[in-house]
Amino acid sequence: xxxxxxxxxxxxxxxxxxxxxxxxxxxxxxxxxxxxxxxxxxxxxxxxxxxxxxxxxxxxxxxxxxxxxxxxxxxxxxxxxxxxxxxxxxxxxxxxxxxxxxxxxxxxxxxxxxxxxxxxxxxxxxxxxxxxxxxxxxxxxxxxxxxxxxxxxxxxxxxxxxxxxxxxxxxxxxxxxxxxxxxxxxxxxxxxxxxxxxxxxxxxxxxxxxxxxxxxxxxxxxxxxxxxxxxxxxxxxxxxxxxx
Amino acid sequence: xxxxxxxxxxxxxxxxxxxxxxxxxxxxxxxxxxxxxxxxxxxxxxxxxxxxxxxxxxxxxxxxxxxxxxxxxxxxxxxxxxxxxxxxxxxxxxxxxxxxxxxxxxxxxxxxxxxxxxxxxxxxxxxxxxxxxxxxxxxxxxxxxxxxxxxxxxxxxxxxxxxxxxxxxxxxxxxxxxxxxxxxxxxxxxxxxxxxxxxxxxxxxxxxxxxxxxxxxxxxxxxxxxxxxxxxxxxxxxx
Numbered sequence: 364x365x366x367x368x369x370x371x372x373x374x375x376x377x378x379x380x381x382x383x384x385x386x387x388x389x390x391x392x393x394x395x396x397x398x399x400x401x402x403x404x405x406x407x408x409x410x411x412x413x414x415x416x417x418x419x420x421x422x423x424x425x426x427x428x429x430x431x432x433x434x435x436x437x438x439x440x441x442x443x444x445x446x447x448x449x450x451x452x453x454x455x456x457x458x459x460x461x462x463x464x465x466x467x468x469x470x471x472x473x474x475x476x477x478x479x480x481x482x483x484x485x486x487x488x489x490x491x492x493x494x495x496x497x498x499x500x501x502x503x504x505x506x507x508x509x510x511x512x513x514x515x516x517x518x519x520x521x522x523x524x525x526x527x528x529x530x531x532x533x534x535x536x537x538x539x540x541x542x543x544x545x546x547x548x549x550x551x552x553x554x555x556x557x558x559x560x561x562x563x564x565x566x567x568x569x570x571x572x573x574x575x576x577x578x579x580x581x582x583x584x585x586x587x588x589x590x591x592x593x594x595x596x597x598x599x600x601x602x603x604x605x606x607x
Numbered sequence: 608x609x610x611x612x613x614x615x616x617x618x619x620x621x622x623x624x625x626x627x628x629x630x631x632x633x634x635x636x637x638x639x640x641x642x643x644x645x646x647x648x649x650x651x652x653x654x655x656x657x658x659x660x661x662x663x664x665x666x667x668x669x670x671x672x673x674x675x676x677x678x679x680x681x682x683x684x685x686x687x688x689x690x691x692x693x694x695x696x697x698x699x700x701x702x703x704x705x706x707x708x709x710x711x712x713x714x715x716x717x718x719x720x721x722x723x724x725x726x727x728x729x730x731x732x733x734x735x736x737x738x739x740x741x742x743x744x745x746x747x748x749x750x751x752x753x754x755x756x757x758x759x760x761x762x763x764x765x766x767x768x769x770x771x772x773x774x775x776x777x778x779x780x781x782x783x784x785x786x787x788x789x790x791x792x793x794x795x796x797x798x799x800x801x802x803x804x805x806x807x808x809x810x811x812x813x814x815x816x817x818x819x820x821x822x823x824x825x826x827x828x829x830x831x832x833x834x835x836x837x838x839x840x841x842x843x844x845x846x
Contacts, residue, residue: 445807445808460746460749462723462748466725469816503749
């Protein structure tokens with residue numbers, strides 16, 4: 364089973380309309396088991412579109428997607444893929460729709476046919492692993508931005524995926540929540556592709572780096588992860604340093 | 608105590624009691640309804656401050672009836688203020704409406720407001736209401752604030768660029784844009800929510816987490832409500 368990468372894209376091409384230039388232009392990308400890829404590129408270069416194609420939300424015009432070595436051809440294949448690959452949306456409000464946190468986290472397992480009793484256990488366990496157990500009964504839209512992001516991560520992890528696609532996970536997070544997210548992600552033994560403009564974050568969480576520009580995958584110097592300027596999040600205020 | 612009662616018992620109870628109360632035309636029946644409402648609120652152990660606040664709100668509307676009905680209702684005058692006759696029937700009608708209104712609101716507070724919207728949604732689904740109606744309730748509850756915030760964000764942005772609403776075409780057009788943009792954004796959000804749900808295996812059916820069953824407690828409660836409603840009907844028929 365480990366002989367094949369989790370997901371492999373071959374010459375994937377996608378355009379929203381036939382008249383427009385393709386948003387994805389013959390994209391080739393491989394994600395191996397437990398590989399962590401940071402995906403960088405300017406706004407509008409097709410990163411999110413790439414995720415949507417990989418998850419079967421958009422239909423590429425040409426090219427193939429191989430999931431564990433098998434080509435994705437129909438709805439059934441897509442369903443199988445979504446069981447094992449989770450995607451975190453940019454806006455957590457899109458992802459949390461159930462009235463309470465526990466119900467939202469249990470939503471995925473219930474859809475996979477887990478019985479309610481067990482789904483509740485899985486949800487509680489997932490929340491506990493992320494130290495979010497105290498939020499269980501909270502109403503989702505009353506959570507803070509950081510809590511929403513972590514809970515939406517829990518909703519995906521509750522489905523016990525083998526790989527995660529994270530779309531700009533650190534957007535609008537305060538530095539504490541961001542640090543928490545880094546600690547959580549580095550603890551995973553999952554395949555990961557992370558879209559981000561936050562190079563510090565990618566340096567802390569990823570082992571590989573891929574760039575995208577005008578719908579194509581472009582090589583990125585891996586040392587780019589370490590040649591940025593460091594901006595201290597609390598530089599302007601008196602503060603103590605913790606061990607990092 | 609009423610908080611823990613299953614929605615499947617509370618919702619039909621509230622509907623039954625309020626229907627009977629709303630249709631009753633005699634004081635004994637209406638007063639019984641009011642008494643039931645008070646008893647339920649006491650049983651539910653609601654915070655008296657919030658109960659008073661809600662009652663004041665409702666009675667604000669009732670006040671208008673008191674200002675108009677005694678003056679305008681035909682019938683024998685009870686007494687006159689100067690040249691204006693105060694109708695006895697008008698006062699009776701206004702009192703009846705006041706009793707019925709307060710009774711209904713108390714019953715609703717005790718039986719409906721003690722459940723969360725989430726419970727109500729799931730309860731309705733288990734009462735075999737169409738799935739799409741229950742989803743509509745749950746999703747409206749979840750996203751109405753998000754949509755409102757999006758609208759306010761746009762409005763704030765417009766105000767920050769010195770937009771002041773007035774009676775002119777520029778204002779009308781701007782509000783048109785704001786509403787239109789809110790609509791489009793809501794539509795896009797709805798699409799993204801659906802996508803996120805599909806990615807987590809949603810296939811058009813909701814599975815409920817709680818497998819709560821109707822226990823003896825629910826059955827006894829509903830039986831009691833039927834007896835009370837029956838008592839109100841017999842009072843109504845006698846007087």
